Amino acid sequence: MDQHLLVFVTVVENGNFSRAAEKLHMTQPAVSQYIQLLERSYGAKLLDRSNKYVRLNKAGEIVYYHAKEILGLYSKMQDLIDDLSNLASGQLSIGASYTFGEYVLPHFVAKLQEQYPLIKPSITIGNTKEIAELVLRNQLDVGIIEGDFKNTQLSIDAFAEDRMFVVASSHHRLAQRDNEAEISELEKERWIVREIGSGTREAVEKVFHSMSISPNDIMEFGSTQLIKESVESGLGITLLSHLTIRKEISMGLLKVVQVKGTPFKRKFSIVLRTSFKTKALEVFINLLKEKYLIDDHIKMEGN
Template sequence: MDQSLVVFKEVADRKSFSRAAEVLHMSQPAVSQYISALEKEYGVRLLERSNKFVQLNKAGEIIYQYAVDILRKYEQMEILVSDLKNQPGGELKIGASYTIGEYLVPLILKRLQDKYPDILPDVMIGNTDTVTRTLEKREIDIALVEGEIDRPKIEVEPFAQDRMFIVVGNRPELIRKQYSPVELEKETWLIREEGSGTRRMAEELFSFLQISPERALTFGSTQSIKEAVEEGMGITFLSELAIKKELQQQRLHRLDMEGLPFRRQFSLIKNEQEFHPKALQVFEDEVRMLGE
């Protein structure tokens, strides 16, 4: 492995020679020497330095992008070769959209860890668009997301189906069986942010009902929406997975309407590549078992 690229990436990530030196267990002069040697090799400065910060310039940004890819491929190479003689293990970087990450991933990881304790999951949770972009940049190995994904060079495999319901709190005037679209249009709707799979489903619901809510409040997480609905701030449209406990405790209630529940796919997505480490393969197997 090219140690100069390792050092350069750490300096760029930390925006500091001293912090990079701490992480790499090196002296600061040694870090500076690696950076100077790299700049001499390419004949151009890669970092702009001041007393307060270190940041990439244009040439540095080019080197950084390729360094990330090179180091990632080197790591994958080591894992794949190790897989030939060892049990699945090592770090596995997993992305998940909020609903899946909060309500399904813990179950999957518990089963994975029981069978393969040498696998070290590193999970990032975000909305569907954020997770998909992170996968495309190869900052994670695999992801579980909601809704349809149509991106070049990304493999998509549906693994389960989700059901979506209109949800209300314990307001007596709201807990009844049937609503007209006109009545729903006048309610305050609590919805997720742009880029969320749950947000897209809410927009599909509005289109299906042919309504445009008079008032809509945007939240960055499903948990905050559930709490706000419980407090009587409005109504929402959420996954059955997300509201299972609250329904059982009668803290939330779902509305029955013709055409509901809506259904959507949960999908496993990954970048197209020839080789996949054993850790990723066994994780996929655990995910597929959810749909059986």
């Protein structure tokens, strides 16, 4: 592994030389020397320094972006070599979009650890676009995303189906009716939705298109939990996965609004950058597919 790049990335991510030195088990002068040699080799300053902090300049941003990708490839190469021992072990960096990452993945990883304690998983949560980008840059071994994301540089394999419902506060007038809500009624409601780039937002846009509606009152929040809290308080209605609302439905805090054509369905997909898989990654993907892929039909547990 390129020690100069490792030191540089550590300095950037820790914000100063002393914390980076502590993390790397090096002296601060040694860290400074590595940075100076790296800057000399590129013929450019990479960091703006003060007594309290270091910050990336334009050249530093370029080096940092590519250094993360290079270090990721080094790590992946080492894992593949270690796999020659045929043991499912080592680091496994997993990324997931919010719905799967926050409501499904933790339970699955716990079971993975029971069967393969030598695998050391780390989890990154982001929206679909963010997770795909991290996989593309080799900063994640695997991503799990929602919706119909497409990228020719990535392998995208659907493995499960999610069901989505229109949801309102249990006290909302639409939630208290036994009959289906009219499309015209839904269009007049305030919709609380996720940000552009998230799989849930993509699903909402598709639902609007399928209903031929364009609500004027839309509030955009970057957190599913915040959306649920806001809907529960009566601020508006939303579209969410059944995975995210089971607790609130059971407690009577939220209620599904009856809408023709529901539940709306979307796919969860596994995203990879390369066909080379470590034993740990292979085990993870196989277990995931075994859990959710049934009789060659894509179904989500609980259907």
